[in-house]
Amino acid sequence: MARERSNRWLQPRRVNVIAMNTFTQLVRMKVFYFLMIFAVISLAAQFFDLPQYGGVEAIYTGELQLLKGWCMGIMKLFAVVFGITATALLLPKDVEDRTLYTILAKPVPRLDYLVGKLLGVLLLIFVSLCLMNLMMTLVLSFRTNVLLDQQVQIAMAKGWTEVAIDSLRQEILSHGVTWSLQGGVLAIFLQAAIIGSVSLLLSTFSTSTLFTIIVSFMTYLAGYFQADAAEYYRASSEAGTTTFGSLLMKLVALVFPNYQLFNITDAAIQGQSIALAAVGTLAGLTLFYVVLYTLLSWFVFSDKEF
Numbered sequence: 320m321a322r323e324r325s326n327r328w329l330q331p332r333r334v335n336v337i338a339m340n341t342f343t344q345l346v347r348m349k350v351f352y353f354l355m356i357f358a359v360i361s362l363a364a365q366f367f368d369l370p371q372y373g374g375v376e377a378i379y380t381g382e383l384q385l386l387k388g389w390c391m392g393i394m395k396l397f398a399v400v401f402g403i404t405a406t407a408l409l410l411p412k413d414v415e416d417r418t419l420y421t422i423l424a425k426p427v428p429r430l431d432y433l434v435g436k437l438l439g440v441l442l443l444i445f446v447s448l449c450l451m452n453l454m455m456t457l458v459l460s461f462r463t464n465v466l467l468d469q470q471v472q473i474a475m476a477k478g479w480t481e482v483a484i485d486s487l488r489q490e491i492l493s494h495g496v497t498w499s500l501q502g503g504v505l506a507i508f509l510q511a512a513i514i515g516s517v518s519l520l521l522s523t524f525s526t527s528t529l530f531t532i533i534v535s536f537m538t539y540l541a542g543y544f545q546a547d548a549a550e551y552y553r554a555s556s557e558a559g560t561t562t563f564g565s566l567l568m569k570l571v572a573l574v575f576p577n578y579q580l581f582n583i584t585d586a587a588i589q590g591q592s593i594a595l596a597a598v599g600t601l602a603g604l605t606l607f608y609v610v611l612y613t614l615l616s617w618f619v620f621s622d623k624e625f
Contacts, residue, residue: 337431338436338438340439382462383462383466383491384494397444403515406515406535410436436519470491493590503593517538519616520612542578543578
């Protein structure tokens with residue numbers, strides 16, 4: 320009876336052990352340290368008066384937009400690159416170290432193994448984004464307060480009314496640390512979760528880590544352009560409204576997520592408000608694709624002989 324319980328799929332304790340071991344394994348990867356150092360240097364550099372902040376674009380909130388854009392770009396770069404490379408390296412490394420044989424011989428269901436590996440990658444990305452988000456919040460708060468004091472003093476010297484000064488203050492604060500900005504960071508993590516699950520699927524049947532990384536990046540680009548391609552197809556006079564064409568576009572949309580939906584980070588950078596429903600929609604979309612790609616990975620991985 321105990322053996323039957325141990326062979327059940329998705330045992331939380333077993334998945335958690337695999338996830339934490341994966342997390343520890345990834346922390347020791349040199350690529351992780353390289354990307355983290357790059358991110359830390361890039362974010363820490365925002366404490367200094369860089370030349371890019373000295374022009375006309377620095378007036379009012381332009382400086383804050385540049386700061387947020389740079390920081391969010393670094394976060395997205397890290398999440399995408401690490402989500403692909405880390406997941407692509409895990410299975411080949413376990414096979415090379417013969418760790419996979421030991422785990423599956425215990426026995427551990429292959430679904431638990433794949434889910435644990437993916438969760439370990441996502442946990443590391445989540446922790447990393449939290450640390451970078453904390454740094455961005457501190458830097459942005461500092462810059463916002465400095466800019467706010469400067470602009471309020473200038474406005475008072477020019478004789479602005481209290482109403483106009485309050486409006487200026489609200490405008491500057493809207494470009495500082497807001498909940499919408501945190502929603503943009505969450506969107507980066509959700510996108511990385513889908514990318515990691517795609518890379519996991521490719522690594523289950525690929526014999527080359529380089530092939531997995533390259534194809535993962537190609538699918539990422541395809542996800543960005545599939546919405547534009549579908550729009551062009553519908554607008555094309557030659558395409559018509561054939562049933563086959565419609566089914567083909569729906570199939571492409573199903574296989575390749577529309578990553579443009581995750582560009583709510585642009586709205587956050589511009590100081591716009593992000594609706595909670597939009598974030599919830601992205602979370603549901605992410606859950607669907609992560610589950611879909613994980614089940615497909617399990618289907619392919621279950622036929623492997625180890």
